[in-house]
Amino acid sequence: MKLVYRAIVLLCIILFFWYLLQRTPRKITAPREEIWIVMGTVASLRTPASEREHFPVMLQIAKDTFDAVNRKLSVYDPDSELSVLHREGALSPISPLTKSFLTTTIEMTEKANDFFDPSLLPVIQLWGFSGGVTPTNLPTADQIADALDSPRIADLSIDQTGARYAGKPAHIDPGGIAKGFALDLAFEKIEQQFPDAHFLLNLGGEMRAKGKAEADRPWQIGIQHPFEKQAAIGIIRVPSRFAVATSGHYERYTEIEGERYAHIIDPQTGWPVSGMAGVTVLSPNSTEADVLSTALFVAGEQQANPLRKRFPESEAILIPDREPIEIYMTPGMQAWFEPYPAFRDNIQPWEKLGTQTE
Numbered sequence: 083m084k085l086v087y088r089a090i091v092l093l094c095i096i097l098f099f100w101y102l103l104q105r106t107p108r109k110i111t112a113p114r115e116e117i118w119i120v121m122g123t124v125a126s127l128r129t130p131a132s133e134r135e136h137f138p139v140m141l142q143i144a145k146d147t148f149d150a151v152n153r154k155l156s157v158y159d160p161d162s163e164l165s166v167l168h169r170e171g172a173l174s175p176i177s178p179l180t181k182s183f184l185t186t187t188i189e190m191t192e193k194a195n196d197f198f199d200p201s202l203l204p205v206i207q208l209w210g211f212s213g214g215v216t217p218t219n220l221p222t223a224d225q226i227a228d229a230l231d232s233p234r235i236a237d238l239s240i241d242q243t244g245a246r247y248a249g250k251p252a253h254i255d256p257g258g259i260a261k262g263f264a265l266d267l268a269f270e271k272i273e274q275q276f277p278d279a280h281f282l283l284n285l286g287g288e289m290r291a292k293g294k295a296e297a298d299r300p301w302q303i304g305i306q307h308p309f310e311k312q313a314a315i316g317i318i319r320v321p322s323r324f325a326v327a328t329s330g331h332y333e334r335y336t337e338i339e340g341e342r343y344a345h346i347i348d349p350q351t352g353w354p355v356s357g358m359a360g361v362t363v364l365s366p367n368s369t370e371a372d373v374l375s376t377a378l379f380v381a382g383e384q385q386a387n388p389l390r391k392r393f394p395e396s397e398a399i400l401i402p403d404r405e406p407i408e409i410y411m412t413p414g415m416q417a418w419f420e421p422y423p424a425f426r427d428n429i430q431p432w433e434k435l436g437t438q439t440e
Contacts, residue, residue: 113130113131120285121285126284133276136279140275148285151260154177164180168254175244181240183263184240185240188240191236195392197349197385198380200256201234201253201254202229202349205229205230205347205352208221208229209345209347219339229352230352232253234252237249238252258372262325264285266367280295282301287328288327289301291323292323304316305362306330308330309359315409316420318419318420320418324364326362326371327365327374329360329375329378355382357403360401361399363399364398365395366395370395374393378398378400386398387436409421411432
């Protein structure tokens with residue numbers, strides 16, 4: 083009888099403390115995120131609750147890295163190494179950061195064939211982008227031809243002592259690759275110090291993920307609807323260490339003579355690209371995602387497939403500039419992209435690219 087009585091008392095005590103626990107406010111450990119402005123755009127670092135202890139150091143690494151890239155590569159800073167190279171035609175000594183950037187840029191330009199060329203700054207500025215003045219009238223054929231005739235990055239030679247052009251220097255616009263390069267550099271430094279960390283690093287809408295957002299949930303990124311600014315077409319579940327980049331005609335554009343022109347320039351024609359509304363790329367690093375999203379936008383429906391084959395580890399989503407919306411997706415992207423219900427019927431096989439007309 084005493085044992086029964088003791089058991090009843092013990093049960094009452096347990097129930098009493100359980101009741102207190104339910105009534106007592108518990109501290110909720112939330113994810114951490116900080117947003118800041120750098121390189122003329124918005125950057126952010128987000129981590130799950132498990133990384134709160136490491137968050138300040140991770141954040142400082144990201145900020146220091148982005149600042150260093152901006153100091154070395156800004157075309158708006160006359161004292162940056164890239165500005166000196168533009169002005170002098172040579173740079174010696176050269177920092178490891180700038181050397182790595184230039185080497186990577188040359189490699190990516192060659193890999194993307196004729197669909198990506200960062201040495202188009204004279205053409206880009208002719209259309210009013212990257213520090214250029216928006217023209218009142220469309221550039222003439224002669225103006226475009228003169229701008230296209232400027233030196234290219236392929237003429238740059240790099241060695242242990244520095245970088246130099248044999249003749250007139252090319253003027254590089256880092257905008258099509260610098261964000262991806264900076265993201266990868268910061269990502270690698272954070273990962274080196276915290277190998278098992280979980281975080282999502284963002285620079286200007288380009289993102290690279292490590293680990294998971296939560297124990298049972300990967301990092302997820304919404305894909306914007308190119309025709310509706312406040313809407314999304316679905317989400318990408320980003321595998322660890324992979325990156326996502328998007329190029330769209332809704333990002334930056336100019337209006338000349340009543341017409342809207344995208345900021346992405348075709349290196350072959352010198353004209354802003356038309357025909358594509360949005361491109362999203364999932365790649366094993368941010369530099370490749372950054373470059374390929376731009377190159378696919380330029381390549382368009384007819385050339386997207388052969389170009390993408392030059393980047394076999396990357397997957398892509400292409401949306402042509404016509405309505406109703408058509409969403410072309412590489413087979414490998416199906417494992418990571420989940421369209422919202424309203425857009426499931428808009429998914430088109432990648433193999434159909436180039437067979438549709440307006």
